[in-house]
Amino acid sequence: MDADSPPMERSGNDVNDIPNETETTTIPQSSAEDDGASFSDIANSDDDVQIQWLDVPWKTYETNDFPTATSPNTDADADTSNNTYSDPEDFGDFARTSRERCRINAESEDNYDPKDNPHVFYPVCVGEVLNERYRVENKLGHGGFSTVWMAYDLQDETDVALKVMCSGESGDSEISIHDEINRNVQDPSHLVTYLATFLLPGNECDHRVLVLPLRGPSMDFYYRDRIPFSSRMSAAKQLLMALESLHKAGIVHRDLTDRNCMWGMASLRGLTRSAKYKALGRPFKKAIPCRDLWKEGELVNEIEVPSDLRTEDFYLADFGLAMKIDDEPKEGFPPDLHCSPERLHNQDPSFACDMWSYMILFAELYTGFHPFPHLGRGALFGLVNSLGPLPRHWKGLCTDAEDSWYDQDRRPDPEFSLASTIETDLPDADPIEREHARSLMTRMFTFSPEERLTATQLLQDPSFKAILEIYHC
Numbered sequence: 154m155d156a157d158s159p160p161m162e163r164s165g166n167d168v169n170d171i172p173n174e175t176e177t178t179t180i181p182q183s184s185a186e187d188d189g190a191s192f193s194d195i196a197n198s199d200d201d202v203q204i205q206w207l208d209v210p211w212k213t214y215e216t217n218d219f220p221t222a223t224s225p226n227t228d229a230d231a232d233t234s235n236n237t238y239s240d241p242e243d244f245g246d247f248a249r250t251s252r253e254r255c256r257i258n259a260e261s262e263d264n265y266d267p268k269d270n271p272h273v274f275y276p277v278c279v280g281e282v283l284n285e286r287y288r289v290e291n292k293l294g295h296g297g298f299s300t301v302w303m304a305y306d307l308q309d310e311t312d313v314a315l316k317v318m319c320s321g322e323s324g325d326s327e328i329s330i331h332d333e334i335n336r337n338v339q340d341p342s343h344l345v346t347y348l349a350t351f352l353l354p355g356n357e358c359d360h361r362v363l364v365l366p367l368r369g370p371s372m373d374f375y376y377r378d379r380i381p382f383s384s385r386m387s388a389a390k391q392l393l394m395a396l397e398s399l400h401k402a403g404i405v406h407r408d409l410t411d412r413n414c415m416w417g418m419a420s421l422r423g424l425t426r427s428a429k430y431k432a433l434g435r436p437f438k439k440a441i442p443c444r445d446l447w448k449e450g451e452l453v454n455e456i457e458v459p460s461d462l463r464t465e466d467f468y469l470a471d472f473g474l475a476m477k478i479d480d481e482p483k484e485g486f487p488p489d490l491h492c493s494p495e496r497l498h499n500q501d502p503s504f505a506c507d508m509w510s511y512m513i514l515f516a517e518l519y520t521g522f523h524p525f526p527h528l529g530r531g532a533l534f535g536l537v538n539s540l541g542p543l544p545r546h547w548k549g550l551c552t553d554a555e556d557s558w559y560d561q562d563r564r565p566d567p568e569f570s571l572a573s574t575i576e577t578d579l580p581d582a583d584p585i586e587r588e589h590a591r592s593l594m595t596r597m598f599t600f601s602p603e604e605r606l607t608a609t610q611l612l613q614d615p616s617f618k619a620i621l622e623i624y625h626c
C-alpha cells in the first residue's frame with residue numbers, strides 16, 4: 154500500500170562497516186535493569202568498541218559470532234554506527250516469581266480462551282516473525298479487539314506497528330475506511346492508516362493484521378500537565394485540522410478518545426534491537442497461562458515511551474468505528490466521558506458528535522483535566538451538574554439517566570460551572586485568556602448538536618485563534 158508514512162532517516166550503518174574480525178565487542182547480557190541513559194545518549198554514543206550501558210554481568214562476543222553480510226539478519230542485527238550488536242536470542246525477560254508475574258499488566262488471558270470468549274485474540278510471542286516479514290520486538294498496546302505490537306519489517310528495514318485483530322473481526326470495514334481516507338482525504342498525514350495488511354491463520358479462523366506506521370504514546374499516557382502548553386496547543390490544532398480533513402471527506406470518526414490520539418515518536422531506524430530495548434524498555438513477559446492453547450503466546454507489558462522520544466507531531470488513529478456519514482450506523486460508542494450527550498441518548502452519529510468529543514480532548518490538552526467532574530456518578534451527571542438540565546425531549550432515551558436530570562428547573566452547581574472549572578484548572582492564566590476559553594467551551598458544549606461549530610468554523614473562531622496565538626501555534 155502506498156499510504157503516507159513519515160520520512161525516516163537512515164543512520165549510517167552499512168554491512169561493510171562491521172569491525173575487523175579480530176576485534177572484540179562487549180555487550181550486556183539480558184537484564185530488566187536500566188541505567189537510565191537517554192535516547193540521545195544511545196543514538197549519539199561514540200564509544201569505540203567497548204561500550205557499557207548496564208550495570209550487569211557482561212558477555213563477550215567475538216565479532217565473527219555476529220551475522221555476516223550473507224546472513225538475512227545482517228542489517229537488522231548489526232548497528233555499526235554504535236559498534237553495538239543485538240543478541241539474536243534476546244527478546245526480553247520472563248517474569249520468574251509470582252510477584253514478578255503480577256507486575257505484568259497486559260490484556261486478560263481470558264481473551265485467548267475460546268471457552269470464555271467467542272472472539273479470541275491471536276497468541277503472539279516476542280521474537281516471532283509474522284507473515285515471513287515482520288519480527289515482533291515489543292508490545293505497544295491492546296484494545297477491546299486487538300493486540301498491537303512493535304515489529305521490525307525485515308524487508309523494508311523499518312519499525313512498524315502491527316494491529317493483530319481478534320477472531321470474528323474481519324477488519325474489512327476498517328480497511329475500507331482506511332482506503333477511503335487515502336483516496337479522498339486531502340491531507341491524511343496526521344491520520345494513522347495502514348501500510349499493508351495480511352491474514353494470520355488461527356485456530357479454525359483467520360486473524361486480520363494491519364501494518365501501521367509506528368507512532369508514539371497515546372494522549373492518555375503522560376500526565377498531560379507535564380507537557381509544555383505550546384506542545385499541547387499545537388497538538389490540539391493538528392488534531393482539529395486532521396478532523397476537518399476527515400469531515401470534509403464525509404467521514405465521521407465516532408471514537409475520538411485520548412487512547413486514539415497519539416504523539417509522534419523519533420525514528421529508531423538503524424538502531425539494533427538492544428539499543429531499541431535500551432530506549433523503550435525491554436519486553437517483560439509471561440507465557441499465556443491458558444490450558445490447551447493451540448499455539449504459544451505471551452502476555453507482555455506495554456512499552457512506555459520516554460518523553461525524550463516523543464515528538465511534536467500529533468495523530469488520530471483507530472478507525473474501527475469510523476464510517477461514511479451516509480452509511481448505516483454500526484454498533485459502537487466512544488467511552489462515556491468522551492461521548493456526546495446525544496449519542497448517549499442513542500441518536501445517530503454525526504460530525505457534531507465528533508466535535509463534542511474533540512472539545513473534550515481540547516479541554517484535556519488545554520487544562521490537563523476532563524472539563525466535567527462526574528464525582529463518581531457517571532458522565533451524564535457531570536454534564537448536568539456543570540451545564541444544567543438535559544433537553545426534556547431526550548427523557549427516556551438513556552436507561553442510565555435519572556428523571557431529575559431532565560427537570561428544566563434544575564440549576565447547575567456554580568462550583569462546577571465551566572468558568573469555575575477553568576479558573577481552578579488554570580489559576581495563572583490571564584483573565585482575558587480565561588474568558589476566551591469560557592466563551593469557546595460554552596458555545597461548543599451545547600446540548601444542541603446543530604449549534605456546535607464545525608471543525609472549519611472552529612479553526613476560524615476568534616477565541617480559538619486567540620488561545621492558540623498565546624501559545625505561538
Ligand SMILES: Nc1ncnc2c1ncn2[C@@H]1O[C@H](COP(=O)(O)OP(=O)(O)OP(=O)(O)O)[C@@H](O)[C@H]1O
Pocket residue numbers: 293294295296297298299300301314316345365366367368369370371412413470471473
Ligand atoms: N500505530 C501505532 N503506533 C503505536 N502505538 C499504537 C499504534 N496503533 C495502536 N497503538 C497502541 O495500541 C493501543 C490499541 O490500539 P487500537 O485503539 O487501535 O486498538 P482497538 O482494539 O481498536 O482498541 P479499542 O478497543 O480502544 O477500539 C492504542 O491505544 C495505542 O496505545
